[in-house]
Amino acid sequence: xxxxxxxxxxxxxxxxxxxxxxxxxxxxxxxxxxxxxxxxxxxxxxxxxxxxxxxxxxxxxxxxxxxxxxxxxxxxxxxxxxxxxxxxxxxxxxxxxxxxxxxxxxxxxxxxxxxxxxxxxxxxxxxxxxxxxxxxxxxxxxxxxxxxxxxxxxxxxxxxxxxxxxxxxxxxxxxxxx
Amino acid sequence: xxxxxxxxxxxxxxxxxxxxxxxxxxxxxxxxxxxxxxxxxxxxxxxxxxxxxxxxxxxxxxxxxxxxxxxxxxxxxxxxxxxxxxxxxxxxxxxxxxxxxxxxxxxxxxxxxxxxxxxxxxxxxxxxxxxxxxxxxxxxxxxxxxxxxxxxxxxxxxxxxxxxxxxxxxxxxxxxxxxxxxxxxxxxxxxxxxxxxxxxxxxxxxxxxxxxxx
Numbered sequence: 001x002x003x004x005x006x007x008x009x010x011x012x013x014x015x016x017x018x019x020x021x022x023x024x025x026x027x028x029x030x031x032x033x034x035x036x037x038x039x040x041x042x043x044x045x046x047x048x049x050x051x052x053x054x055x056x057x058x059x060x061x062x063x064x065x066x067x068x069x070x071x072x073x074x075x076x077x078x079x080x081x082x083x084x085x086x087x088x089x090x091x092x093x094x095x096x097x098x099x100x101x102x103x104x105x106x107x108x109x110x111x112x113x114x115x116x117x118x119x120x121x122x123x124x125x126x127x128x129x130x131x132x133x134x135x136x137x138x139x140x141x142x143x144x145x146x147x148x149x150x151x152x153x154x155x156x157x158x159x160x161x162x163x164x165x166x167x168x169x170x171x172x173x174x175x176x177x178x
Numbered sequence: 179x180x181x182x183x184x185x186x187x188x189x190x191x192x193x194x195x196x197x198x199x200x201x202x203x204x205x206x207x208x209x210x211x212x213x214x215x216x217x218x219x220x221x222x223x224x225x226x227x228x229x230x231x232x233x234x235x236x237x238x239x240x241x242x243x244x245x246x247x248x249x250x251x252x253x254x255x256x257x258x259x260x261x262x263x264x265x266x267x268x269x270x271x272x273x274x275x276x277x278x279x280x281x282x283x284x285x286x287x288x289x290x291x292x293x294x295x296x297x298x299x300x301x302x303x304x305x306x307x308x309x310x311x312x313x314x315x316x317x318x319x320x321x322x323x324x325x326x327x328x329x330x331x332x333x334x335x336x337x338x339x340x341x342x343x344x345x346x347x348x349x350x351x352x353x354x355x356x357x358x359x360x361x362x363x364x365x366x367x368x369x370x371x372x373x374x375x376x377x378x379x380x381x382x383x384x385x386x387x388x389x390x391x392x
Contacts, residue, residue: 015193016195016196017195017196018193018194018195018196019193020190020191020193021190023189023190023193024186024187024189024190027186027189027190028186031182031186050182053182054180054182054185057182057185057186057189058185058189059332059392061189062330063263063330063331063332063392064196065196065197065200065201065204065330065331066200066201066261066262066263066331066332068262071264075264076262076263076264079262079263079264079265079332079334080263080332080334082334083263083332083334087391087392
């Protein structure tokens with residue numbers, strides 16, 4: 001089973017304090033994550049995956065001071081992994097074919113949008129159902145106010161008020177977490 | 179190629195604790211080392227201005243210091259932010275235009291107070307030809323200091339990181355150059371100091387991607 005973001009973060013923080021066992025557990029747990037990350041993006045250069053995994057582990061080790069324990073660990077990790085991949089392409093002067101670039105771009109976008117989607121869903125779940133529904137309909141699914149109103153069987157002004165209150169509550173929540 | 183398990187074992191043998199504010203410390207150390215070299219260079223090569231005590235009491239010295247100091251502060255903050263691998267928002271960098279606009283206003287006021295025939299002398303001063311190049315050269319030790327800082331950090335936007343490191347080095351070099359430079363007019367500083375600082379930033383953007391790779 002893969003370690004959760006929270007577990008990885010705890011190990012990382014332990015490693016930053018100088019706990020070798022935590023650090024080792026972290027690096028070991030990162031191996032399958034990084035293998036999956038690179039395999040999905042480098043189907044044509046599978047033999048380089050292991051190299052990149054090792055390079056990334058070394059970077060995680062030598063640059064662990066740049067991780068801020070108050071921020072999500074995954075974003076930090078994958079920013080390093082992505083940097084290593086781009087650097088790898090540059091170094092090899094790999095002229096990838098257009099289709100490959102497209103694959104990379106799609107995969108990048110996919111990961112980011114799904115991460116964002118998860119975050120948004122989690123935030124919306126903290127709102128009352130009516131507000132969350134109104135925001136989802138109009139801001140995420142692109143419905144008009146009228147469509148959203150008939151969709152949820154409430155009045156248009158009710159939809160507007162729900163969106164307004166919901167966004168205000170979200171903004172307050174996000175900035176207070178900040 | 180080394181086996182991954184062996185690699186993990188050897189990396190876990192040497193786990194030094196990370197001090198708090200590690201990034202800030204590392205960047206401060208690079209800046210201080212570079213800055214000391216720059217001050218020594220100024221002392222040897224250019225000499226400190228003999229009227230330093232009197233100048234400290236005048237307004238033009240402080241005008242120059244506040245201008246370059248504000249640019250340096252903004253650039254150092256951006257350098258620190260870019261030391262982390264995660265994407266950062268740098269839209270706030272437009273505030274660096276504030277000291278430039280303020281100095282331009284001061285320059286305009288100064289110009290209104292003298293006859294137009296003196297404007298050229300005010301603008302070119304005694305040292306307009308050397309000033310930008312001196313600032314650029316004095317920025318090099320500080321830039322090297324920042325490159326050293328970045329060696330243990332994780333910048334991922336190398337050109338931008340190079341540019342803001344160059345900007346920081348240029349602005350700090352200009353701040354220290356005030357220890358020598360007797361020029362006093364705002365439009366002189368606005369043009370020639372800013373040009374030197376901009377050259378340092380451009381130089382950083384140019385060589386950043388090559389020197390900051392990790």
